[in-house]
Amino acid sequence: MSATTTSAATAAPDFEAVIGLEVHCQLRTASKMFSAAPTHFGAAPNSQTDPVVLGLPGALPVVNRQAIEFALRIGVATRSKIRARSRFARKHYFYPDLPKGYQISQYDEPLCEHGLVQFVLDGQPREARLTRIHLEEDAGKNTHLPGRATSLVDLNRAGVPLIEIVGEPDLRSAAEAGAYLRALRQLVRWLEISDGNMEEGSLRADANVSIRPRGQSALGTKTELKNINSFKFVEKAIEHEIARQIDVVTSGGRVVQETRSWDAERGTSFSMRSKEQAHDYRYFPDPDLPPVVVSPDWIARVTSALPELPAQRRTRFVEALGLPAHDAEVLTGERALADWYEAAVAAPSKADPRKLSSWVQSELLRVVKDTPLAECPIKPDMLAELVALIDAGTISGKIAKDLFARMLQSGERPKVIVDREGLTQVSDTSAIEAAARAIIEAKPKEAAAYKAGKQQMLGFFVGQTIKAMGGKANPQLVNDILKKLLES
Amino acid sequence: MAITRDEVKEIAELARLSLSDEEVTRFTGQLGSILEHIDALSALDTTGIEPTTHAVPMDCPLREDVAGAALPAERALAAAPVRSGDFFEVPKFVSGS
Numbered sequence: 231m232s233a234t235t236t237s238a239a240t241a242a243p244d245f246e247a248v249i250g251l252e253v254h255c256q257l258r259t260a261s262k263m264f265s266a267a268p269t270h271f272g273a274a275p276n277s278q279t280d281p282v283v284l285g286l287p288g289a290l291p292v293v294n295r296q297a298i299e300f301a302l303r304i305g306v307a308t309r310s311k312i313r314a315r316s317r318f319a320r321k322h323y324f325y326p327d328l329p330k331g332y333q334i335s336q337y338d339e340p341l342c343e344h345g346l347v348q349f350v351l352d353g354q355p356r357e358a359r360l361t362r363i364h365l366e367e368d369a370g371k372n373t374h375l376p377g378r379a380t381s382l383v384d385l386n387r388a389g390v391p392l393i394e395i396v397g398e399p400d401l402r403s404a405a406e407a408g409a410y411l412r413a414l415r416q417l418v419r420w421l422e423i424s425d426g427n428m429e430e431g432s433l434r435a436d437a438n439v440s441i442r443p444r445g446q447s448a449l450g451t452k453t454e455l456k457n458i459n460s461f462k463f464v465e466k467a468i469e470h471e472i473a474r475q476i477d478v479v480t481s482g483g484r485v486v487q488e489t490r491s492w493d494a495e496r497g498t499s500f501s502m503r504s505k506e507q508a509h510d511y512r513y514f515p516d517p518d519l520p521p522v523v524v525s526p527d528w529i530a531r532v533t534s535a536l537p538e539l540p541a542q543r544r545t546r547f548v549e550a551l552g553l554p555a556h557d558a559e560v561l562t563g564e565r566a567l568a569d570w571y572e573a574a575v576a577a578p579s580k581a582d583p584r585k586l587s588s589w590v591q592s593e594l595l596r597v598v599k600d601t602p603l604a605e606c607p608i609k610p611d612m613l614a615e616l617v618a619l620i621d622a623g624t625i626s627g628k629i630a631k632d633l634f635a636r637m638l639q640s641g642e643r644p645k646v647i648v649d650r651e652g653l654t655q656v657s658d659t660s661a662i663e664a665a666a667r668a669i670i671e672a673k674p675k676e677a678a679a680y681k682a683g684k685q686q687m688l689g690f691f692v693g694q695t696i697k698a699m700g701g702k703a704n705p706q707l708v709n710d711i712l713k714k715l716l717e718s
Numbered sequence: 719m720a721i722t723r724d725e726v727k728e729i730a731e732l733a734r735l736s737l738s739d740e741e742v743t744r745f746t747g748q749l750g751s752i753l754e755h756i757d758a759l760s761a762l763d764t765t766g767i768e769p770t771t772h773a774v775p776m777d778c779p780l781r782e783d784v785a786g787a788a789l790p791a792e793r794a795l796a797a798a799p800v801r802s803g804d805f806f807e808v809p810k811f812v813s814g815s
Contacts, residue, residue: 259783260783260784260785261781261783261784261785261786265786266781266784266785266786267785267786267788267789268785268786268788269785274791274804275791275803275804275805276791276794276795276804276805276806277788277790277791277794277804278788279788279789279794280786280788280789281789284789284794292779292780292781293778293779293780293781294780294781294783295780295781295782295783296782296783297783298780317771318778322732324734326806326808373805374810378810379809379810380800380802380807380808380809380810381807381808381809381810382802382805382806382807382808383805383806383807383808384804384805384806385794385806510728510732512732515771515772517771517772519778520772520774520776520777520778520779521771521772521777521778522777522778522780523777523778
């Protein structure tokens with residue numbers, strides 16, 4: 231990092247950052263916002279268009295019901311006020327990726343307003359207010375080839391339904407902005423309205439950042455940071471912008487209101503000087519689209535179909551299942567994972583929820599890193615059975631780990647494998663005693679050392695005895711018996 | 719005057735229209751008289767009347783989310799002045815430094 235950042239970081243305690251995010255999120259509909267053109271990501275260039283998408287003369291937009299439904303879902307989930315009659319407006323600007331010369335968006339009558347986003351930072355629950363959530367259409371995609379005087383335009387993305395989630399400037403640090411954005415991503419995935427993939431561009435964030443002396447209530451001049459296209463860079467980009475502004479102010483300058491673009495490769499941002507003096511989008515109601523009416527009945531249906539939300543589920547996992555807060559957070563990261571875990575808790579084996587939680591985190595999450603949870607050969611009731619077998623003393627923890635790997639291979643239930651291969655833990659004291667005696671006789675030097683006070687030799691004998699019994703001996707019993715034999 | 723020459727120039731720039739001085743003068747006059755006409759409407763008392771944005775009082779019709787056939791790329795690109803493979807090719811327009 232440069233010297234600039236270092237000096238700014240030193241001065242940082244005198245300033246407070248004020249951050250608000252504008253998040254664009256592609257809705258996972260089969261067809262576009264205003265026409266039936268398909269929305270396959272990654273399709274061949276310009277293969278997902280139709281006359282409406284291309285803005286050809288005479289083409290008329292018709293609203294996709296599912297897009298409204300998806301927007302309602304997040305509107306209700308964020309406890310937003312839903313507008314009974316919302317309106318689409320034209321936002322005018324010229325750009326080659328915008329065939330009509332205007333984007334259909336919502337302006338002064340958005341679908342959702344005054345919502346709330348709940349998230350967790352450093353284990354503490356937080357809230358941030360939403361200004362609004364509105365619907366609009368996406369633009370096409372441009373490719374700028376270095377060293378060429380032309381750009382390439384692909385209109386496949388044009389017309390894909392978007393929601394724009396506009397947050398109030400309630401965030402005070404880059405870390406908080408990062409946590410907020412991750413919570414939004416979790417929410418849109420949880421509600422199954424978007425895949426929330428920043429790298430593929432289905433979730434995009436712009437950050438409005440300003441600083442002010444700590445304790446001052448008036449807001450400083452803000453800059454808009456664009457082009458943060460990866461979760462990895464969100465915090466870094468905002469951190470950098472805060473440091474840049476502090477540096478400008480402490481060196482006697484003034485922050486200029488501008489749009490800056492984040493350059494991930496260089497780890498810095500640059501000013502995007504716009505040719506138009508001020509943005510004048512000349513919004514007006516789209517005459518092709520009458521007001522969208524959302525009936526109380528529709529809202530009620532969406533509300534009752536809403537799944538239990540991440541924040542509620544987190545709390546319930548802590549309060550009803552006795553999980554540590556961190557466990558609850560990990561297990562509610564994805565709805566499919568929370569469902570999986572809860573199915574395991576509810577399985578007939580009645581395994582201990584806390585032990586299940588640690589098995590899910592240490593073993594299951596490791597093996598399903600690259601595959602969908604639903605395709606995992608180990609089903610929730612199978613893991614519950616495994617954990618219950620350990621708890622009942624039927625198998626040892628070591629055998630359980632091996633069993634887990636074999637269940638993953640064959641998809642067989644743990645009991646089936648245990649019964650077939652005689653993996654049941656030996657709790658027969660006479661069998662253990664016989665094995666232990668044999669080991670002690672074979673290792674007189676070590677036995678003498680233990681008797682002479684070298685306590686740690688016990689572990690050696692425990693290991694040897696269990697190994698001699700094919701890993702199946704109950705470790706606690708082995709421990710007790712060895713102690714008795716060695717100390718007699 | 720209802721509209722200034724500078725405002726006309728600004729609107730023309732936003733609309734990507736290049737106007738000669740003579741045209742700016744002519745359109746300033748024409749737009750001015752249109753705005754004067756609108757001013758006449760403003761004289762009416764419209765308290766309690768909802769602004770009309772659509773001539774037909776109807777709710778927005780909604781479409782089920784069913785994907786139809788896309789236009790083949792060949793046809794989508796048929797009117798492109800310049801193309802590169804299956805892309806539209808346009809003068810470079812990247813903003814920023």
